Amino acid sequence: MAKFHNYYVLCPLIDQKSFLGVSKDKEDANVLVTLGRNVVNKYRLSDQKQVGGWTSKDHITSAVIYDDTNGNYIGVFNNNIIKTWQEDSANLDKSKKFKFSLNILKLLPRKKRSPLIIFSDGNCSSLSYAIENRKSFENKPVFKETETIVDISYYGKYSDCICYITKSNKDTFDIVTCPLREELCDLERTKLNRTKILRDDVNVVGKIICMETNCVYVIWSDSKMSEYNLVQKSWRIIGTVSWISTASSISLAWMGKNHLILFGSNMDQDGAIIVAYNTTLGVGSCKYPMKMYTENARIYCFDNRICLEASNHIGMLPYILETKRNLSSLLGSHEVILDEETEIANWGTPTIPLFPVDDQIKGLLKLGLTERSICAQIIPNLLEKGDFVNIMCTIRKFSDIPESVLVSILKYAVKLVQSENVDITKPEEFHAYCREHSVTEKEKFRFLIDTFTITFSDALVIPHLRNGLTLEDTLFLIAYITYLLVDPGIDLNLEYESKLYDWCMLLLDSFYQQYLLTRDDTVTHVLQNMLNVIIDLIKPLENMSLLLAKMQNLVMGKNFVFKTEKQLSYTIESIII
């Protein structure tokens, strides 16, 4: 990911129009600034000090470059004169001149090889060859007069191809590539290739040829960034460029490590912004706001510093590039585009029912009856038959059971366990009755227990309970639920237990008045017993909640408050006085 440091000024710019460019010097730490027609300065990037410079009477027309094959500086003067000089030469007017018949557009330095000289008509050649044959050098122009060269760079493994971006008078851009011949480095005209930079309804706002990746990057007015691979000759859309306005032109430079640097107007168009853009991920990884936007400002990258042509100065912005992907720094950098197309999903709906149903229910199902009405039709019949094992199986198939049916099941279940045979006021007897029974008896109790698990609506069930159950039945049920709450034989099941409490409340609610009016000892006994059980159950919970706070403190590493202060506020000590 990229990170910017603070912006500072490298040197002031006397006249922006005559500024020609910045290029690499012999050392990486220095740059050559071709300030204008007559002045070339050398600056050290680290402390922004001028470390050298030359002036000339002739007009310089292209950025001065350093040629590392001969170790001298080369400049273009008056469009058609090449001068070379050493670092220590004081006067450029006396240095050697080579006059050409053609106008020279630009010099391109190459690593360990002679620089390329580009002529205004698009022809190019290696400098050494061109100087030797400058008198006889004559070629057919590559481009028409309506076309202007916007950007030039060489690419390829041995920098054996050249690439131009040209602009026609209709504001359309073309990429022109051509392999270079060895040694002479002039164009192999037969292999010249032309590709249009064109998309519908949008226009180009920024472009750069990157020799490191052999690609041309283009920013379109819809914020899309695309890449043209010069080797594979293929287009690819990288992504959208956020933070930067595409209403005005954007200057680009290659930072290295998959990053482009973009300089343009900010989204509000009231200032400028520098954005580092990751071309592999297609996201902006860092931005730096600037005060002033300059149209077509030249931007370069030297020695981990962005070098920007601003309105009245050349600014520097040091940066750090890391290949490590830091997700947090990507947050918010990517624009999300909603995909609004709809798709009809195939759910694979089965045609056969998912559960087996017996014939009787099937018939009713076909009639389209609800579960409630099916229940109301089937269950009473089964209850009459007294087949409680079957009843339970049937009930389990339904999730919505009418409250009236539920009450009749309950009443049946109470009858089933022969509640009238036991005296609920005698705890031992009652417990023994609940605990010790044969297998069939067990089944009956099981049925009762299962009945409690049936879901219901308490508001609807109360009138049915009042009508369907007798006081004796209710008391038995309460006593039995009380027993279940503390029964050690039943597994602890939170859901089931909470159901039991619901039933308790329900039974208390529905027979509330009867409890109050009857002076029956049985009622008092049953209710008192339940109260005792509930209190016994609540007590440990209260203890637990007290303990919980202390345990929390212990886990957090806080000490218990020992009252040490009181001990220390008074002591008797033996001191030698």
Place this chain on the structure above:
Amino acid sequence: MATSVHRIRYYNPQPTPVNCIAYNKLNKQLSLARKDSSIEIWDMTHFPFLLKFIPAVKDGSVEALGWVKDRLLTTGLGGALVEWNLEEMCIRNTILLTGYAAWCLDVSPDNTLVAVGTEQGYVNLYNVENDDIIYKKLFDKQEGRILCCKFNETSSILVTGSVNTIRVWNVETGHATTRISVSRRGKEVIVWSLVTLENNIIASGDSLGRLTLWDGNTGDEIESFISHKADILTIAVSEDKNNLFCSGVDPTIIQFRKIKKSDSADEQWVKSYQNSINQHDVRDIAVLDQKVLSVGVDGYISTFHYVRKGFQRIPHLLPTPRSLVCSSKKFLLLRYSNHLEVWKLGAFLKDKSGRPVAEPANVIIKNKINTENNHSDCEKVNEMLKISENPVKLLSLQTKGKKQIQSCAISPNGELIVYSTESHTRMLKLDSDDESNVYLSKVILNGSITTCSHFAFTEDSKVLIVYNAGTISFLQVDPEAGVTVTQTINTKKHLSCKSILHFQISKKCPSNKVYLVVADTQGDIVIWTQIGKKFEHYITLPKYHCVPSAMVVDAEKETLIVAYVDRKVVEYELFEKKFSDWPGSAMPPVWYDTKQCVLSVHPHPSGQSVVFQHLRDLFVLDRKAQFEMEPTKKKKSADAGEMNLGYHILPMKYLSDFYWLGKSEAVTVEILPENIMSMLPPVAIRNKRSVN
């Protein structure tokens, strides 16, 4: 000698914030007003020593203090200019001001005028010449309250600060000559503090934490420093006008120095040094000599030396007596601002042979002790003793009308408690059959005893001697019948002023005499003795150039030991009427390194040494010479063979009081700094580096 010391650490009177201070260069005294409106006068000649105390009044307020030569003037929200009688600690003159509550006061440098700034925006100008206060002028009324005011060097110009504005006034005409607007971006800015500098330059401190320098003639800003994170409440300037100190809600004290620019004659103020000895709001700063003294919400008096960088902090302690003991019953009387507490001290476990039983390796406190044989420091461990009885609070006694206590005493037999407020003196009889049953009954004071500044009980508790404003009264005490005056002495003949520092009656000495020793705030020490039934003037001690900070009569040896504020110690043989040889010139050099006053002196029961109580330690000085002479600063040449006195020091933090209970039992009343901290309000602006 091993002594069982009851260390009382639960005496925690609430520290009272300090509102303002004023330093008097002439007599080197510092007046200090606390939030409860009590006023303290400190002697600053050597080490800070509390000379005088004016108790607080209900709803009183002192917002500003000023010295006119040796007259003290105060003003406050009551809207009056008050002059104090510093001999009798009462109001001498009150003048009502125009414009309600007063916020500030300044005395002109030539000591002729006093300006008071008020709530309604009136500056009241008074002439204070000829020991009087005469109305001179009211300045033109301005909008808003006047929060600070300052005369210039020639007393011709007065500068006032209020919300958003600084005004420069011509004292002669009473008209404003310049108005400076201080507000910033429309925000309200309060000018809390001002100083005037040379060349008519004004420095102001405001609620944005800015120190700004203004040209007083044109009203232009010269320079502004955003030095503090919160309001600057106070600025002080050094005597030579080359150093400025400011502080406030952000308690860092920042020093600004005037430097001359090398290339021109121009002068410039630069931030130079910052000091963070305070943690709570600093309310006022004074510069005395090369020391900066700051006070604030924490109640401490903090001083630091801005050239040598040493510092000292004195917590808020009530004036003496803070506590008293009754050794026969082991009662401890603790004095608070407006109530008294009586405690029964605890007891420690003794084994069969009567020796105290130590707590098994519990808390170990290490003291550095110089022992006889080994001059180098060796560490001695204090033993904690097993407590068999905890101390019991017998009673808590609220003063009538919740008035602040001026003085108090408990009789040696533990039966009588007497206290005095600014208007009443009350004596109560304390009966306790056991710890659970305590009865209090009022003892009637006959005669015209209203208020008293000092009390002393004779050894047999039968006579109470009281002092008030130049009169010593001897009262015969009978708990049943009441108290009657038997004798009065007017001290005018013997003492040079009416305010006294020490008032002690000795035990019966070997020569069968009882001495009454009185020291006043001018440094006179006068002794009366009982001849027959009456007390008669016995002797006046030769006058020393500073006041005694502590004194005691050693009844065994019949001598008076006096420690002066400059740390000189003398012993006077009362029977022989001459100075004794001890300590002479044999003071160990470390004695003079201790930069604090002796708070009390206690002869050791064994007669071998004398215990001097300081705020931070107990200094035990032997009576016989032990160490070889070390040259000290005070003595230029040391004769061979001379010996320094043996000593050892027991460090303690904020030792309020020390008493002997018996031959091998003592009481220390300590106020722990952390307890003071816990009683203070939370800190508004925290410093990264701070003391404590």
